[in-house]
Amino acid sequence: MSNLTEWRIEPISSNDEGCCFYLDYYKPFRLAALEQDPDAFGSTYDREINFTDDEWLSRINNPLVKTFVAVRLHDRKVLSATSLIGPMPNPDPASNPFQASSEMRDASDHHHQNHAEASSVSFQITGVYTLPEARRQGLAKMLAEIAIGEAVAYAEQYGKRLELSLIVYTSNSGAMLFYESCGFVASVEGPRESFNPHKNASADEICMHYRKSPE
Template identity: 80%
Template sequence: MPSLTKWRIELISLNNEGCRFYLDHYKPFRLAALEQDPDAFGSTYDREIRFTDHDWLSRINHPLVKTFVAVRLRDRKVLSATSLIGPTSTPGTASNPFQASSEMGDASDHDRHHDRGEASFVSFQVTGVYTLPEARRQGLAKTLAETAIGEAVAYAEQHGKRLELSLTVYTSNTSAISFYESCGFVVSPEGPRESFNPHKKASADEICMHYRKSP
């Protein structure tokens, strides 16, 4: 496969320009991903195609969600994406991290909680890294994952906290598990757990993976 034209990793900003980019470029990427690889996601194309602009922007505007994208420079097309959710002082990994983030308090409440030193750790969760088929095997996903990981590591170090960074993945998605292992994640010793997906009205086994910083 020939190399892609120039691309770079970007954090979608929480301003008018970022919101416009989210609707014009990220939304088509997300819908294409859901349509092409439905088994890789907890959500569905039929569900999200009905989202209003307000529904879409509620994700990008949430103070605990940072969305990183690999963007092709010549046309601003999103080729790969992931989101980092946190910081929180609540342990555990959610099957649906976007839903979990919407149920949390605002970021200022979490910051005050951290400042009081009530928790010795800080938690982040990475959503699945997805790359369009046309852009795979070019290093985008690895660079994107390392960027999100670096953001979480830097936050924990800055605040003097132990980092708990995790993600969930379906046990059937063996290629994704191998990829996350290559990024420094290890499978939780708890093993698989059954998770009911209300959007698909079905259950599937998933595993939790935790990031272990290399010595």
Template identity: 45%
Template sequence: MAPSDDKGNWALQVVPVDDSGLDFYFKEYKPFRLNALKQDPGAFGSTYEREIAFNDDHWRKRLYNPLAKTFVVVGLYDGRVLSAATLWGPMPESKLISSPSPAAATTSDVVDGTREPLSFQITAVWTCPEARGRGLGRTVVKAAIAQAGQDARQRGSSYSLGVDVYAVNTAAISFYEKCGFSVSGPRPEDSDTESLRPELLMYYRH
């Protein structure tokens, strides 16, 4: 884990899917995630009340889900998570879904002998208020973007990468535009959307 800025006081890493990663997930990532839901309830499709009730097995399954990779920026002096983003994919379906965590396995990306573009999604992006303005959010999102591209190249496939944002969250829309995403349009109403707030689909330009 190498320092990632001029001062060398933080580092980017992907949470490993092993015993050490699980220990980190419970000690550092879980409190970070719950704090994000409590401080910015309007930014997420989930809620603090919902996730504080999760048992250890639920959190364990999140880390070990084969579709998910969680990128974090941590402070080198205290190990605290300062910013995070989760990359999901390749997804079984091409559409963006509000809560991808229940998905357990991918389907084949070859349909009728034709290789379909792989579909990836970024979720759970948040930076601690005291760590904002340092480019940490962009750091974790760019890491997720790079991972999606690498996974697609290894499969010899094209890909799409999207995020799902609330239409009223202009700060998030502006942030993703700076990261290379464009608004595709309003999200169609579907059964996996838990909120009635209008949402927008944004896709990475590559």
């Protein structure tokens, strides 16, 4: 991959074409990422390899989740991805945002009823992950900027203050530096210990909040 004309960033839609793409291209990307860098994720390869198609598609069909991917043009291989989740009824960022957004779908009607009264809207970005072969091409930064831009535009459309956050493991110093370069700052509350039932282990994580408007 030598130049920008060989890939492009796309949202994955929830229509029939998007669902087929999700299973045929995003699923292998996700499983490869979980297998190659298990410490970067809250979930595990052993857990998700056993997902049914309906379980995979529950994410793309969730109206609170919008997934963006960098796709190689000649073979449609997914090279990098992130998801924007929201608007969230609960402003506190979740260690497992996919699970939280699934649980919050049942509260979405109540959330929309109170939407006009709220002074802010809350979104969360999942970790941006790029396959090793596609790193240092600017894909992660572009994906983060697009996800940020979507959240900013939503808040501006409704005249609300934006609360945009993400969760990162404190052991992943490279990821923290990357998110800082995208305009996020670490919470003043500092790290917190979180138990991960999928790994049956605890790890220190920190919440980072978006503070810089896109240029």
